[in-house]
Amino acid sequence: MRALEPPFDLELEDRIIVVAEHEIGSNRVFHVDFKGWKKPLVIAVGVGLRDQKFWTSIPQGRQAEAEQIGKLIAGYIRAKMK
Amino acid sequence: MCYYNGQRVTRAEFIQLKQLEKAVKNYDFLDVGVHNGFNYAPMAIAVASDDRRDFDIQQAEWGYVPEYIKSREEATKFRRMYTTLNFKGENLFTRDDGKKSMWADAARNRRCLVLSTGMIESRHEPTFGKQGQVLKATKKIPYHVNVVGREYFWFPGLYNDWFDPEKGAMVRTVAFATTGANGTMKYIHNSKERMPTIPPDELCWEWLMEDPSDERLVEIAVSQVPSKMLEACTISSEYRTSGEITPQDYPDHHALDSTFVDTEELDFDHWRK
Numbered sequence: 001m002r003a004l005e006p007p008f009d010l011e012l013e014d015r016i017i018v019v020a021e022h023e024i025g026s027n028r029v030f031h032v033d034f035k036g037w038k039k040p041l042v043i044a045v046g047v048g049l050r051d052q053k054f055w056t057s058i059p060q061g062r063q064a065e066a067e068q069i070g071k072l073i074a075g076y077i078r079a080k081m082k
Numbered sequence: 083m084c085y086y087n088g089q090r091v092t093r094a095e096f097i098q099l100k101q102l103e104k105a106v107k108n109y110d111f112l113d114v115g116v117h118n119g120f121n122y123a124p125m126a127i128a129v130a131s132d133d134r135r136d137f138d139i140q141q142a143e144w145g146y147v148p149e150y151i152k153s154r155e156e157a158t159k160f161r162r163m164y165t166t167l168n169f170k171g172e173n174l175f176t177r178d179d180g181k182k183s184m185w186a187d188a189a190r191n192r193r194c195l196v197l198s199t200g201m202i203e204s205r206h207e208p209t210f211g212k213q214g215q216v217l218k219a220t221k222k223i224p225y226h227v228n229v230v231g232r233e234y235f236w237f238p239g240l241y242n243d244w245f246d247p248e249k250g251a252m253v254r255t256v257a258f259a260t261t262g263a264n265g266t267m268k269y270i271h272n273s274k275e276r277m278p279t280i281p282p283d284e285l286c287w288e289w290l291m292e293d294p295s296d297e298r299l300v301e302i303a304v305s306q307v308p309s310k311m312l313e314a315c316t317i318s319s320e321y322r323t324s325g326e327i328t329p330q331d332y333p334d335h336h337a338l339d340s341t342f343v344d345t346e347e348l349d350f351d352h353w354r355k
Contacts (some may be wrong), residue, residue: 004233027098042106046099049090056087059103063087068099 002077004028010072019073029058032069034048105139105331126197127239134291137322139197146246148184148256151333154248167241167260171259171303177295185257186213195290196239196258200228202321203271203279207335223335224325225270227314229307237278238303247262255338259303265346266309269338281305305352310343 007020018033032041043066046056055070057063084096091099124141131137132343146166147157148338175186206220237258246253259279267277279335281289285302287292294302316335342354 024102027102027105028250029102044099044102046086046089047095048092054089055284056089056099058106060087063089066087074126 008042010069010076012069014073016022019070019076030073032035032068039067041069041074045070090288092301101268110129114148120228125256127241127254128197128236129241130193130290133283137195137288137290140254141244142241142254142256144257145255146188146242147253147255148242151244152247157244157246161202161344166257168260168278169257170276171261171300171305174213174259174300174303186241188242189303190296192241193299194239194241194254194256195236195286197234198237198278200226200233200316200327202327203277204228204273205270205335206273217323220273222319224317224319224321225314226321227312228331230311230313235280237280238286238289238305247311250274261304261306261350262348263317264306264309264312264348265342266312266314266338266340270314277306279305285352301352304350306348306350308343308348308351308353309340309346310341310355314338 004023005019005021007018009016009059010020011017012034015037018035020031020033021050022029022031027044029042029044032043034040039061043055044058045053048054055066057066084091116305127140127142127145128137129140130299144167145161146169148162151160152190169183169185173183173185174189175317177183202224204222204224205283206222209217209219209221211217216230239256239258240258241254243254244263245251261279263271263275263277271277279302281302282305285305285329288303289299315329316332318330321327
């Protein structure tokens with residue numbers, strides 16, 4: 001399994017957000033710190049009915065943000081692996 | 083059919099995500115890189131379940147507060163006066179003057195483990211005046227100290243639930259054990275020559291999940307991690323305000339001596355197999 005990512009910065013809407021990956025039980029979650037301009041968000045990867053993976057907020061209710069930031073996180077991790 | 087955040091998922095996946103929700107609810111302390119004790123910030127602790135077959139990760143305010151404290155203001159004063167961030171492992175049941183320790187009841191009934199991903203202590207170095215005289219003020223060199231090869235480790239802790247009238251709720255508060263410093267920590271924490279107690283995992287389990295005698299609890303609480311298991315580096319003193327650890331060299335500061343670590347002998351080294 002991929003090693004836990006140390007905390008990293010991403011740019012979202014011209015602002016810096018800080019993302020920290022954590023392991024809870026057998027699940028990985030990402031804690032997103034907006035540095036005060038929004039409430040912190042926790043997102044994780046869920047598995048849909050046809051085994052497709054999707055980003056989701058934990059708890060429910062901030063799906064759009066989860067998808068937007070999830071894509072940025074995936075891009076960051078992929079770029080690091082190359 | 084189950085939906086989570088509008089996505090169609092299986093019942094099993096739905097349950098898993100709901101369980102994750104429960105766990106995450108208590109994790110608003112996840113993004114804290116460095117805990118500064120004097121902020122009394124929440125930290126992660128492990129508490130045994132009632133049947134002692136499992137444990138939960140919870141959060142607790144660092145700085146033990148007894149139940150007779152009546153207000154947040156009084157709690158702050160109490161913590162400043164008695165510095166209840168830590169307790170001396172040697173004094174778990176009996177104080178230095180032979181009287182009963184304030185920790186005795188918690189030691190028997192409210193033990194926990196405090197999660198750490200690294201600790202910070204400062205070496206105090208003398209400063210000199212224009213005539214070369216030693217000044218009262220010391221220069222602090224902060225070190226970040228880790229256990230080699232471990233992402234996290236545990237300190238034996240004691241917790242107490244205290245009613246905070248401002249929140250109108252019970253607040254869990256915690257302190258962790260300290261013991262005599264090993265060689266590395268004597269050099270780093272030279273003002274007190276103490277260090278957090280870091281027992282091996284099997285002793286942590288015993289502390290949390292089993293019912294050891296008073297004598298055994300003291301043995302665990304004074305456990306000394308050997309110097310060869312620690313790695314330390316100097317960091318920027320900004321950690322207090324930034325909450326982040328940034329390695330920094332101090333040009334006039336001698337490098338840490340590690341030549342003794344293979345021959346080090348400690349009174350309470352429970353790591354030696």
